[in-house]
Amino acid sequence: MGAWLFDPAHWSGPTGIPVRLLEHLGYTLLTLLIAAVIAIPLGAFVGHTGRGGFAIVGLSNALRALPTTAVLILVVLWAGLGDFPVYVALVLLAVPPIMAGTYAGVRAVDPMAVDAARGVGMRESGVLLNVEIPNALPLIYGGFRGAALQVVATATIAAYTGAGGLGRFVFDGLALQEFGQMLAGAVLVALLAVLVDLGFAGLQRLTVSPGLRPAGTGGKR
Amino acid sequence: MTWILENWERFWEVTAVHLRLSIVPVLAGFALSIPLGWFASRSAKARAVLFPLANVLFTIPSIALIVITPILIGVKILDEINVIVPLVIYTVALMVRSVSDALAAVPGNVIAAANAMGYRPLRRFLTVDFPLALPVTIAGLRVATVSNISMVSVGALVGLGGYGQLFTEGYQTDHTEKVLAGLIGTVVLAVLADGLLLLIGRLLTPWARAGR
Amino acid sequence: MIEFRAVTKRFEDGTIAVDELDLTVEAGTITVFVGPSGCGKTTSLRMVNRMIDPTSGTILVDGRDVLTVDPPTLRRGIGYVIQQAGLFPHRTVLDNVATVPLLSGWDKRRARTRAAELLEIVGLDPAFGKRYPAQLSGGQQQRVGVARALAADPPVLLMDEPFSAVDPVVREDLQNELLRLQAELDKTIVFVTHDIDEALKLGERVAVFRKGGHLAQYAKPQELLSAPANDFVASFVGRDRGYRTLTFLHADVPVHPVATAKLGERITVADWTLVVDEQNRPKGWLSGVDGEVEVGEDDLVSGGSLYDGSSLRGALDAALSSPSALGVVVDDAGAVTGVVKADDVIQALAKARAAGEVPK
Amino acid sequence: MIEFRAVTKRFEDGTIAVDELDLTVEAGTITVFVGPSGCGKTTSLRMVNRMIDPTSGTILVDGRDVLTVDPPTLRRGIGYVIQQAGLFPHRTVLDNVATVPLLSGWDKRRARTRAAELLEIVGLDPAFGKRYPAQLSGGQQQRVGVARALAADPPVLLMDEPFSAVDPVVREDLQNELLRLQAELDKTIVFVTHDIDEALKLGERVAVFRKGGHLAQYAKPQELLSAPANDFVASFVGRDRGYRTLTFLHADVPVHPVATAKLGERITVADWTLVVDEQNRPKGWLSGVDGEVEVGEDDLVSGGSLYDGSSLRGALDAALSSPSALGVVVDDAGAVTGVVKADDVIQALAKARAAGEVPK
Amino acid sequence: GSGNNEPAPTDTIVVGSANFPESRLLAEIYAEALSAKGVKVSKKLNIGNRELYYKGVQDGSIDLIPEYTGVLLKHINKDATEVGSDEVYAALKKALPQNLVVLDKSAAEDKDAVVVTKQIAAQYSLKSLDDLVPYCKDLAFGGPPEFQNRPDGLSGLKAKYNCEFKEFKSLDVGGPVTVAGLKDNTVQAANLFTTDYAIKANEFVVLEDPKNVFAAQNVLPLINEKKASQQVRDTLNAISRKIDTKTLLDLNQKLAGPDKPEPEKVAKEWLAGAGI
Numbered sequence A: 001m002g003a004w005l006f007d008p009a010h011w012s013g014p015t016g017i018p019v020r021l022l023e024h025l026g027y028t029l030l031t032l033l034i035a036a037v038i039a040i041p042l043g044a045f046v047g048h049t050g051r052g053g054f055a056i057v058g059l060s061n062a063l064r065a066l067p068t069t070a071v072l073i074l075v076v077l078w079a080g081l082g083d084f085p086v087y088v089a090l091v092l093l094a095v096p097p098i099m100a101g102t103y104a105g106v107r108a109v110d111p112m113a114v115d116a117a118r119g120v121g122m123r124e125s126g127v128l129l130n131v132e133i134p135n136a137l138p139l140i141y142g143g144f145r146g147a148a149l150q151v152v153a154t155a156t157i158a159a160y161t162g163a164g165g166l167g168r169f170v171f172d173g174l175a176l177q178e179f180g181q182m183l184a185g186a187v188l189v190a191l192l193a194v195l196v197d198l199g200f201a202g203l204q205r206l207t208v209s210p211g212l213r214p215a216g217t218g219g220k221r
Numbered sequence B: 001m002t003w004i005l006e007n008w009e010r011f012w013e014v015t016a017v018h019l020r021l022s023i024v025p026v027l028a029g030f031a032l033s034i035p036l037g038w039f040a041s042r043s044a045k046a047r048a049v050l051f052p053l054a055n056v057l058f059t060i061p062s063i064a065l066i067v068i069t070p071i072l073i074g075v076k077i078l079d080e081i082n083v084i085v086p087l088v089i090y091t092v093a094l095m096v097r098s099v100s101d102a103l104a105a106v107p108g109n110v111i112a113a114a115n116a117m118g119y120r121p122l123r124r125f126l127t128v129d130f131p132l133a134l135p136v137t138i139a140g141l142r143v144a145t146v147s148n149i150s151m152v153s154v155g156a157l158v159g160l161g162g163y164g165q166l167f168t169e170g171y172q173t174d175h176t177e178k179v180l181a182g183l184i185g186t187v188v189l190a191v192l193a194d195g196l197l198l199l200i201g202r203l204l205t206p207w208a209r210a211g212r
Numbered sequence C, D: 001m002i003e004f005r006a007v008t009k010r011f012e013d014g015t016i017a018v019d020e021l022d023l024t025v026e027a028g029t030i031t032v033f034v035g036p037s038g039c040g041k042t043t044s045l046r047m048v049n050r051m052i053d054p055t056s057g058t059i060l061v062d063g064r065d066v067l068t069v070d071p072p073t074l075r076r077g078i079g080y081v082i083q084q085a086g087l088f089p090h091r092t093v094l095d096n097v098a099t100v101p102l103l104s105g106w107d108k109r110r111a112r113t114r115a116a117e118l119l120e121i122v123g124l125d126p127a128f129g130k131r132y133p134a135q136l137s138g139g140q141q142q143r144v145g146v147a148r149a150l151a152a153d154p155p156v157l158l159m160d161e162p163f164s165a166v167d168p169v170v171r172e173d174l175q176n177e178l179l180r181l182q183a184e185l186d187k188t189i190v191f192v193t194h195d196i197d198e199a200l201k202l203g204e205r206v207a208v209f210r211k212g213g214h215l216a217q218y219a220k221p222q223e224l225l226s227a228p229a230n231d232f233v234a235s236f237v238g239r240d241r242g243y244r245t246l247t248f249l250h251a252d253v254p255v256h257p258v259a260t261a262k263l264g265e266r267i268t269v270a271d272w273t274l275v276v277d278e279q280n281r282p283k284g285w286l287s288g289v290d291g292e293v294e295v296g297e298d299d300l301v302s303g304g305s306l307y308d309g310s311s312l313r314g315a316l317d318a319a320l321s322s323p324s325a326l327g328v329v330v331d332d333a334g335a336v337t338g339v340v341k342a343d344d345v346i347q348a349l350a351k352a353r354a355a356g357e358v359p360k
Numbered sequence E: 001g002s003g004n005n006e007p008a009p010t011d012t013i014v015v016g017s018a019n020f021p022e023s024r025l026l027a028e029i030y031a032e033a034l035s036a037k038g039v040k041v042s043k044k045l046n047i048g049n050r051e052l053y054y055k056g057v058q059d060g061s062i063d064l065i066p067e068y069t070g071v072l073l074k075h076i077n078k079d080a081t082e083v084g085s086d087e088v089y090a091a092l093k094k095a096l097p098q099n100l101v102v103l104d105k106s107a108a109e110d111k112d113a114v115v116v117t118k119q120i121a122a123q124y125s126l127k128s129l130d131d132l133v134p135y136c137k138d139l140a141f142g143g144p145p146e147f148q149n150r151p152d153g154l155s156g157l158k159a160k161y162n163c164e165f166k167e168f169k170s171l172d173v174g175g176p177v178t179v180a181g182l183k184d185n186t187v188q189a190a191n192l193f194t195t196d197y198a199i200k201a202n203e204f205v206v207l208e209d210p211k212n213v214f215a216a217q218n219v220l221p222l223i224n225e226k227k228a229s230q231q232v233r234d235t236l237n238a239i240s241r242k243i244d245t246k247t248l249l250d251l252n253q254k255l256a257g258p259d260k261p262e263p264e265k266v267a268k269e270w271l272a273g274a275g276i
């Protein structure tokens, strides 16, 4: 594996590691963006109104059951090759954890703070946007980072439809009996997952109010 | 749907395999994650090691894991173990955190009360901490089970995937109905398992719904 | 002014939380709602800013039916303080306080300046502005909660058990602070508590609720004590209501001279002598002894509570707690000015009664 | 009997929670630990059942050094009740109470029978046994907590702010219940609170702690009130300590006869007349009028608190709260037996002082 | 049919197949015929690709699997250069490890081929790979990942025809992804198998291979030597005698038919029809 991974030939060109890494990252980020746009409003709305929580948990569990490869194949059969089937499959994968995290986060916001928000004259949208979501951010990030891990790991299937990404190394390695390449692919995926997670951890630090950090890190008490 | 009805026996057969391949790893993974989760709930150092490790394990592509497992543990390439081991790993990776969080959330005053009454550690864990951690643990188990049911399909790669078989076959013959049948089977199985766990959870935790 | 006119609230599950409430809260006063748990205090309060809408009846704030105002707008004009402050954990103290001005469209700088002023007004160092709520003690959080409610300078303030989560010492501080603020800012305040002592201390008028949302009595504190409307109120205001009545009486009690001595002096004492320090502050009593003695620390009997001229209650307690039965009277500097006797207090009470100063 | 001998607890972070504590809790009494937040009350308590081990010093329970006993075994012999009861949410009330007997190896049936008995002892309907803790009110949960602690019939009971989460009315009930239980079962109880009133009411002896784990005073309640060891104790026991001292004095006060009249009677009153019902129970006062009148409900001035012969405090309050300045004395049936005057109470206090009944 | 985990009893033959319909069908035919002869048979079908199932044959997880002479030879010996049907067969027999044998080869061939759509064929007037040579550099090619490095893949095309494509897209092994790729013009030429019914269904054009880049691919059974009793040999050889390329095409067409019959059923019908 080491030999394959550190062979300079594999680090250049349109099929080299940097390109594959970027492709993989691209799939991941766009998927997460789309999933967030779908899942956060849905989870937040249900969390805010308190209605349909049971359905949201059930739905997200049912969605988790969808085998990503099968979805991918099905969409390929219907819509042909290209990135579209990959995104459909990955977005379906990413939605449940983000939605569940958002829902749980909004539900877990201190009811006193929500009550106070209404009490000072915020409208429902204001309550949601200015109080509930900012306070739910740690849990939203929790769901989001979980989703990111899964998407990074699963974006390998893009290779299945001839697309790029690190999955290429895994699939090609398998097909060519080059375990070195396959393992290198797997390691790169894990590495990318760690990096992406670190990235989101940094983003979380930047965007979550210091007031919400667990006691001890938020400053003197 | 008609495919399922017309090929009931075949469908039933793959369902059975799918069930076996998902139940075994869930049970084994759950059993493993209890001591690990307990450990993580007690020690920040353990958490600092276990959680990132779980994350990394979780990202290893299942195909890679299925192919490597026989090399690592020395079994035949077509053995079910090669599907089960990766799924156990994924289950543990998912569940360690749930169990740890669940145990950490047991109210401190209840634990103090138990200690004060003279519980010894093991008994306390079995009769106080663990039962109280059940609601959160089961929520995690539901996710892990459902994910497992979904992931079993990758076993099709070595001819073992339960519904995964239907996917490959349906796919190869451009037979959408077969793929759909597998998909429906997976989702129905997952929803049933999810519901069953929900039910078991409710039966095991009657107190959770007591009161207001 | 806040008027409840035949206000009833029946929840969906059939609970009648408030039943035909008629009550007028005078402008510029603190009115306290007390009563046992579940008697409808919170519900009544929350109907004022439409956090809950009444099933029937009308609530007027400064003559305007609240149901005619859109709730967010209404609420921005009414300060609301709740238990444990309900601060926004994700915002700094300053931004918490600036919430309402910002909602009302003030620009950021002006809102923050105002917020900083308010922190001072509620007795918090403006340096706290940069902290997050979790970095404050319970009592400090409460102050921030009050500051936030005051931010838009609303004429009306609703406070729902705002001090119940802090310990007794801090609680007393906060109560005093509130009284000071009210004197300064002249708000109309409705204050909910289930602590009768707090009610008696803060309320210009106190509404005692009983289970089922009925108003048992609405009166001045001294009237509640001296003339409870019924057994429920009598038992709710508790034992000691005679003694507590004295809190509201400020009649003059004759101050008698007292023999004093300094530590180390040699004196002959026949009766109780009050030993004082160089600043004439009381140190303790020396009881009658035979012959001449030197006044030493060890001979002192520690004194009772001191009377600073406030209410008859303090005077009586000073007398009752003193080993000599003479209550020590001190001035603002803590120097002895004389002593009071229990008998005199009792006579002052009788006189006040005769003069109609004690409500019947 | 529980003995603290030079017990010090220093936590890992350097905090000294308890400092050289020497204190003996007599067997069969209630001893109360009071003090401000963080003064080491809980730490002291928890060292008794080894939830915390002391840094130095010795704790003896009935003469045996607790450090020589294996903690679980020790704990099964010591009841422990904490704030908000700490009940097991996943077990029924009955099984909560049966916990310690089961741990000690009793068979299930016997443990449950015992648990059902205990529910009755703490004043709970055994029908509650099947419920879960969440289905009980706060006060009921506290009772279950006490029952659970009593289950193994331990000679020693540790209670850490057990009643602080319930409302004042229920709290008083629970306090009375505890006094009744103690009288019946004769346990050695250590009770922690930061409410001085609770301490004075429950404690045979009260230990006042101050910050840093120092024992400021350890004395009987009346002694704390009348002779606080220092300013800290004096300010901690608070205002009203003269008045409160009266709680502990049961000296005789002369009962004077009083003119009474029944409703509907025609009488001529010159002075205050007490109006009573058929059973001779007080209805209210009629003040001096000119000429003959018929006694009607409307003319009555409602009376003050009643004196049932308990302590001087009740007598004084009855007199102070009465519109006639005469405190109505009633017997067990509630019938009027006469009146008391404030002056008499004050004289009784002076007499008690002279006789040394008031600690100095 | 699908695997179960108990080790098969020694007298049972475990029939495997790769995960494409033709292989499965052939496996069903083998299994059906053997069990009709009273041989105990269990099936472990749809095992991924050769890389996986060949390991299975080696480690005894499966005993019998339908194979193709050319690819199997290349799998065992990467450097094999034989292309003719008989030479390949002979080389294969020699190359096999001790414990494995191949029985008689059938006349049926399912070869790799380069396929283009009718439109492309018309546009560039393509009939054979020779015609393609001038346009290679403008076209994208789709095939399984392993096609890139195989001598009977891109490297062969380059060596023998000097054809280098503009781009190679990794698709599946002659499956629907490749078909879809051709149809939506993601790739202009692709690697399919000659008996694939999709070729007929989509009117793709199979380009001739005059320079024999693609080796002969005769269908034949690969079997564990220990399980190859005379009875088994006779039965399987009888089948091989009856199968030719036309048979494969027909059977594949049937499998892809509108009612999508199970291979098991098709196998039974064929066996009945063939009188075995």
Ligand SMILES: Nc1ncnc2c1ncn2[C@@H]1O[C@H](COP(=O)(O)OP(=O)(O)OP(=O)(O)O)[C@@H](O)[C@H]1O
Pocket: C011, C012, C013, C015, C016, C017, C035, C036, C037, C038, C039, C040, C041, C042, C043, C044, C194
């Ligand atoms: N949303 C609701 N639905 C049904 N009943 C309610 C609701 N809110 C309050 N109640 C009931 O209305 C009654 C009055 O409640 P409220 O909160 O006004 O009491 P409170 O006097 O503030 O009590 P506390 O001192 O405990 O705060 C109670 O019986 C309560 O259970």
Ligand SMILES: Nc1ncnc2c1ncn2[C@@H]1O[C@H](COP(=O)(O)OP(=O)(O)OP(=O)(O)O)[C@@H](O)[C@H]1O
Pocket: D011, D012, D013, D015, D016, D017, D035, D036, D037, D038, D039, D040, D041, D042, D043, D044, D194
């Ligand atoms: N585990 C610990 N580690 C470090 N310091 C501690 C620990 N437990 C308690 N302390 C400190 O020891 C001191 C005494 O704590 P303790 O809990 O005994 O106080 P308390 O009198 O019970 O207060 P409260 O009335 O708030 O319950 C406090 O300063 C507290 O912060």
Ligand SMILES: [Mg+2]
Pocket: C041, C042, C043, C160
């Ligand atoms: Mg309330």
Ligand SMILES: [Mg+2]
Pocket: D041, D042, D043, D160
């Ligand atoms: Mg404590």
